[in-house]
Amino acid sequence: MATVQVSEAEKVYILHGIRDDLRVDGRGCEDYRHMEIETDVVSNTDGSAKVTLGHTAVLVGIKADIGKPRPLVPNEGYLEFFVDCSANATPEFEGRGGEELGTELSNTLYKVFNNKHSVDLKSLCICPGEHCWVLYVDVLLLQCDGNLYDAISIAIKAALFNTKIPRVRISTDEEGGKEIELSDDPYDCMRLNVENVPCIVTLCKVGHRHVVDATLQEKACSVASLIISVTHKGTVTCTRKVGGGSLDSESIFEMTEAGKRVGKALHAPLMNVLQQEEHLGKKKQKVGFLG
Amino acid sequence: MAGLELLSDQGYRLDGRKATELRKVQARMGVFAQADGSAYLEQGNTKALAVVYGPHEMRGSRSRTLHDRALINCQYSMATFSTAERKRRPHGDRKSTEMSLHLKQTFEAAVMTQLYPRSQIDIYVKILQSDGGNYSTCVNAATLAVIDAGIPMRDYVCACTVGFVDETPLADLCYAEESGGVSSLALALLPRGGQIALLQMDARLHQDHLETLIEAAMTACKGVSKVLDEVVRQHLQEVSVLTGE
Numbered sequence: 001m002a003t004v005q006v007s008e009a010e011k012v013y014i015l016h017g018i019r020d021d022l023r024v025d026g027r028g029c030e031d032y033r034h035m036e037i038e039t040d041v042v043s044n045t046d047g048s049a050k051v052t053l054g055h056t057a058v059l060v061g062i063k064a065d066i067g068k069p070r071p072l073v074p075n076e077g078y079l080e081f082f083v084d085c086s087a088n089a090t091p092e093f094e095g096r097g098g099e100e101l102g103t104e105l106s107n108t109l110y111k112v113f114n115n116k117h118s119v120d121l122k123s124l125c126i127c128p129g130e131h132c133w134v135l136y137v138d139v140l141l142l143q144c145d146g147n148l149y150d151a152i153s154i155a156i157k158a159a160l161f162n163t164k165i166p167r168v169r170i171s172t173d174e175e176g177g178k179e180i181e182l183s184d185d186p187y188d189c190m191r192l193n194v195e196n197v198p199c200i201v202t203l204c205k206v207g208h209r210h211v212v213d214a215t216l217q218e219k220a221c222s223v224a225s226l227i228i229s230v231t232h233k234g235t236v237t238c239t240r241k242v243g244g245g246s247l248d249s250e251s252i253f254e255m256t257e258a259g260k261r262v263g264k265a266l267h268a269p270l271m272n273v274l275q276q277e278e279h280l281g282k283k284k285q286k287v288g289f290l291g
Numbered sequence: 292m293a294g295l296e297l298l299s300d301q302g303y304r305l306d307g308r309k310a311t312e313l314r315k316v317q318a319r320m321g322v323f324a325q326a327d328g329s330a331y332l333e334q335g336n337t338k339a340l341a342v343v344y345g346p347h348e349m350r351g352s353r354s355r356t357l358h359d360r361a362l363i364n365c366q367y368s369m370a371t372f373s374t375a376e377r378k379r380r381p382h383g384d385r386k387s388t389e390m391s392l393h394l395k396q397t398f399e400a401a402v403m404t405q406l407y408p409r410s411q412i413d414i415y416v417k418i419l420q421s422d423g424g425n426y427s428t429c430v431n432a433a434t435l436a437v438i439d440a441g442i443p444m445r446d447y448v449c450a451c452t453v454g455f456v457d458e459t460p461l462a463d464l465c466y467a468e469e470s471g472g473v474s475s476l477a478l479a480l481l482p483r484g485g486q487i488a489l490l491q492m493d494a495r496l497h498q499d500h501l502e503t504l505i506e507a508a509m510t511a512c513k514g515v516s517k518v519l520d521e522v523v524r525q526h527l528q529e530v531s532v533l534t535g536e
Contacts, residue, residue, distance in 0.1 A: 042420050043336065045372045055325055059419070061372030084381050087366050087415040088326070088342040091350060094366055094415070096383075138371040140417075142340070143323050289331035289340065290319050 004216040011221045015207045023211065023218070030262050032213045037154065037270075039162035039277060041288045047163025050288070051155040054215065055145030060137065060155040064165045066126065066180065067134040077124020077132035081109040082139065083152070089144040098141075105139070105152065108200075112153070112229040112238045117196045119160065126168055127178060133165060146215045149227055153200035154270065160197055161274045164189035198229040198237045199270070201263045203255045205247060210255050212262050223247075226255045230263025232271075297456045297471055305467050306335075313451070313463045313511060314424075316518045318432070320439040320526045328440025332432035335465060336422035339429050341436035345412035360404035362411045365394040367429060369418040390426060393489055397430055397450070397479045400488040403443045412442060423466035424452045426477050426491075431515060438523055446481040447519050448488055451511040453478070455500055460507035476504055480512035 006014075014024060021029050033054035042048040045061040052058075070078060083105040085098030093101075113119065124133040137159070139152050167183045167190055183189075204214040204222040211218055214225075223245025229238045239256065241247060247255075277284060302309055314335030323329040328343035349356050356362070367390035368382035381387075398414060414437065416429040430450035437444060454461045454473035461468065469475055474494035480487055487509075496504065 042338070042370075042372060044375060044420055044422075048372070057323065059370070061370065063372055063377050065377065082371060084371065086368065086381070086417055087413070088323070088329075088340065088417055090325075091344050091413050091415075094364075094413070136371075136377050138377075140370050140419075142417075143325055145325065288338075289322050290317055290333070 004220055006217055006220040010217070014218060014221045018206045018209050018211055018218075021209075025215075027213075029209060030212045030258065032150075032266075033215075035154070037158050037273060037277075038287060039158050039274065040284075040286070046165060047159045047161075049155045049158035049162055051151050051158065053145075053147060053151040053154075053213070055143055056147060056151045057141075057143040058148070058151045058155045059140040059142060060152070060159040061140070062159050062163050063136045063138070064163065065134050065136060066131055066168075069125065069129065069132040073121075074129035075125045076121035077134060078121060079113055079119065079135045079137055081106045081113075081137050083109070083141065084139065085141045085144075088142050102141075105148065108149065108227065108238070108240060109137075109139075109152070109156070111240075112198055112200060115237050117235075118198055118231070118237060119196075120193055123190070123192070124165075126180065127170055130178065131170075131180060135160075135163070144216075146219050147202055147213045149200040149202050150213060153198065153229065154266075157194055157197045157199060157270065158274055160192050161194045161271075161278075163192055165192070166190075195271075196231050196233075198231045198235075199263055199266050200227055200229045201259045201266070202227050203259050204243075205245075205251060205255070210251070210258060212258070226252065226259065228256060228259035228263065230260050230266075232264065232267035234260050234264045236260065297468055297473065298459060298461065304461060306465060310459045311462050311507065311510070313514055314465070316431075316515065318435055318519070318522045320435050320522065321530075326440075328436045328438070328442070330432050330435035330439055332428060332435060334424055334428045334431065334463070336420060337424055337428045338419040339416055339425075339432040340419060341414065341416045341429065341432035343412065343414050343433070343436045343440040343442070345440070346407040346410040346442065347413075349409065349411050356409050359408050361402070361407035361409075363395050363398050363402060363404065363414065364411055365391045365398065365414045365416070365433075367391045367394055367416050367418075369421060369425075373418050373421045390429070393426065393491065394429060394433065397448060397489045398433065398437070400486075401434075401444045401446060401448045401481060402437060403445060406443060412437075421466065423464050423469045427451050427463070427479075427515075430479050431519060434519060435522065439526075446483045446486075447516045448479055449482055449512040449515040449519060450477065450479040450489075451508055451515060452476070453504055453508040453511060455496060455504055458500075460504050462507060462511040476508060478505065478508035478512060480509055480516075482513050482516040485509065 224243035427450035
């Protein structure tokens with residue numbers, strides 16, 4: 001991630017502010033920055049979303065392809081994640097510089113979605129053991145200003161909501177081989193149920209308190225962070241501690257509780273916004289990056 | 292017989308344009324606050340995002356420092372979802388490296404590098420959606436980003452890809468036309484002086500047609516430069532209103 005240099009005096013200032021529940025930009029410890037979400041930004045994908053969280057900008061594109069199901073689970077489709085930390089975010093990501101961060105982010109995403117309930121994988125099956133839908137979720141990092149995990153998970157949820165998978169019909173031809181026919185009607189598609197898709201909340205420990213949605217400056221003052229992915233019911237699908245410092249078990253319990261609370265509260269407004277955007281339908285103004 | 296489909300008898304192309312008509316160009320400067328300069332440009336369905344960092348101190352190998360001018364470093368990459376078939380690696384393949392070198396060559400001709408000795412200017416372009424004319428869209432977006440970064444240039448750099456079908460030059464090719472076996476030529480132009488920064492063609496074309504094709508490309512580029520100029524003036528107006536001048 002792009003590093004920012006913070007002096008000792010600034011660190012003390014930030015620490016004291018957080019101790020009194022007042023961050024540098026006036027937010028409370030559990031408040032998010034201004035967030036903007038737009039779906040259907042890239043037209044040749046099956047689903048896409050762009051999320052701007054403060055200065056962090058993330059673009060997610062989902063492409064659905066027909067592939068062979070995994071041998072252990074023949075009647076399920078699967079998701080493939082790829083995170084591209086582009087040089088747009090910071091010159092350090094040029095060439096292969098962004099690969100390390102990208103691999104870390106995509107590995108965490110695999111862990112977050114590695115359960116039976118987040119996405120209904122059985123609905124992605126076309127023909128058990130032979131054909132299934134593979135959803136390639138490609139995340140493009142455009143600007144880095146802290147809190148990448150949260151922005152990425154919100155963008156993935158929005159993009160999955162926006163994904164339209166064409167309906168297929170399987171017909172058997174004369175020799176007994178199976179033929180897959182895609183429906184001709186571009187509007188005849190299957191949508192995914194994203195109710196149980198988790199959102200990731202990153203909590204950074206600064207001093208004795210923890211903050212949600214830390215900026216790069218606050219991250220520079222923190223010793224360690226906890227990443228927790230929460231569904232709308234409050235179920236936790238993945239927890240990870242990141243950062244070089246150490247956390248005591250009391251802090252971890254406290255942060256987990258706070259993470260569950262914040263994460264649970266994030267889902268309802270997000271689904272509201274997505275459904276409102278969906279209802280606008282043709283009247284929606286396509287803004288993308290032009291606004 | 293590809294020519295029959297690409298240009299109908301009434302003179303209409305696959306997407307309904309006339310032979311010399313460009314696709315709709317929409318652009319916006321200053322898209323990202325953290326970069327020194329940034330721009331987003333759409334040419335029809337091709338969308339490109341350009342970001343400029345610099346001029347700043349040389350990063351990495353100090354041995355590449357040029358004592359009398361700035362080093363321009365470009366990277367061209369495509370988003371994995373930008374093409375119809377998902378692309379597995381965003382950059383690092385031969386095509387992207389070649390495009391990066393072309394962009395570097397183009398901008399070395401236009402940017403006044405002698406004003407910034409021993410420094411480096413980074414230009415990163417990302418294609419978000421690819422529908423033909425990738426190189427031209429990149430150059431146009433990068434021009435706007437360099438202007439947004441406040442780096443002095445000799446002139447706008449405008450690029451266009453043109454093809455030759457049925458004795459007619461077609462301006463601003465889309466993907467269907469490019470892959471339909473049309474001899475295509477990419478040209479980057481500095482419009483005021485009519486100077487060509489980059490000319491690239493790797494198809495078969497009769498020598499007699501070359502001049503017509505280059506003329507058509509130059510006219511198309513001049514058309515693009517008018518649009519880019521409009522965008523820059525509008526952006527300046529918006530920014531000066533905000534700062535209260």
